[in-house]
Amino acid sequence: MSFRIVILAAGMGSRLGRALPKPLTELSDGRSIMQQQRDNIHAAFGPDSKITTVVGYRAETVIDAFPDASYVHNERYDQTNTSKSLLRALHATGKKSVLWMNGDVVFDPRVLGRAISLIERDQSFVTVNTAKVSDEEVKYTIDETGHIDQLSKTVVGGIGEAVGINYISRADKPAFMRHLARVDDQDYFERGLELAIAHDGVKLQPMDISDLYAVEIDTADDLEHANLFV
Template sequence: MTTQVVILAAGMGSRLGRSLPKPLTELNDGRTIMQQQFDNIHQAFGKNVKVTIVVGYKLEHIIEAFPDANFVYNEQYDQTNTSKSLLRALKASSNGGVLWMNGDVVFDPSALERATALVARDQSFVTVNTSKVSDEEVKYTTSAEGYIKELSKTIKTGALGEAVGINYISRDDKAAFIRQLQRVDDQDYFERGLELAIENDSLLIEPMDISDLYAVEVDFAEDLERANLFV
């Protein structure tokens, strides 16, 4: 089955202070953030991979830049968070698992190459970095068996690292995840849906460690400067 990939790109990205959608921010190598994501996706999964972009803010610019992609529209992009953008994409997806990422992550191509083994065996996972634990980032803890237990910005103690923003939900786990994304508040991140699915549906989600690789979520100008050191 063809790998399904979703890029979440509906938000306004106002913290970076750019007029275009944040995924269209140009990097030092001449590519946009989203173009390097497409390059990484194709390198790992081939040219036939199905990529769906969730659009909202100034969507026409993203559609023009990536005319061969599929698109899902979050008409409430200015009122909802990533949970509701991802919900729309998952409901529109075909049978099978879905790999998704935030549209503002600049990351090492090897991250997705490492993910191919988990995708091949249809194992749900969250990509993590154990080298730092910042208060403002999504953090995680694990169960005794090593699976994700908590996944949020509000973890106070015991956090093992940060979630990177690249994740996969398996075919068998997708229905439960969709149910929980429907439950969460409009302003919740998709990680809250994963937490509820772990708690209520006993989903087993592996942490995939890419601490040895670069991955930068570009929220502020200093994040962009850091990302440009790698590309």
């Protein structure tokens, strides 16, 4: 499998109320969120997996914690959202397809194992959970072929939530990057995916992991919930 892995870790994560970047938040098993992610990546794809991390807020603390990773800097981390952080990483990874994840997601190691068959087919996908649909989370709908149709926090009638672990194929990457470049600085990367679907016919398969855990850490309650699993 010839692809690159990206972790988005540039944001300040102010809602959690910690001084360190949110991916360095310690879990109950002693690992940080990012260490748990890296362990899952290496378990699924091998110890030599190439990981590119986008940093911004207190970048040096992330780099010191994981000096073996490749880094892309978003100096405008306090003025931009995940759309622009991801765009920088996609440029840095050349023509390779990319598996990326938000740097605040704690997830079951089996999630990435489930993704292997899709990655081997170079099929773009969005990881989803149909067990809950929260107003504050990114929600989705599907079209008549079963592919992602709408994908945002404002979706009405969403059938589940996006988890924050996604994959863009080599073929779909150029269209996605064009739309990431045109969206507003404060847009999430999901807006770029929506535009690629609408204007370029990109087919995103929903990969359902409702039977596995995946928790995006925004608040202290989220952290407490994630610690039930690790």
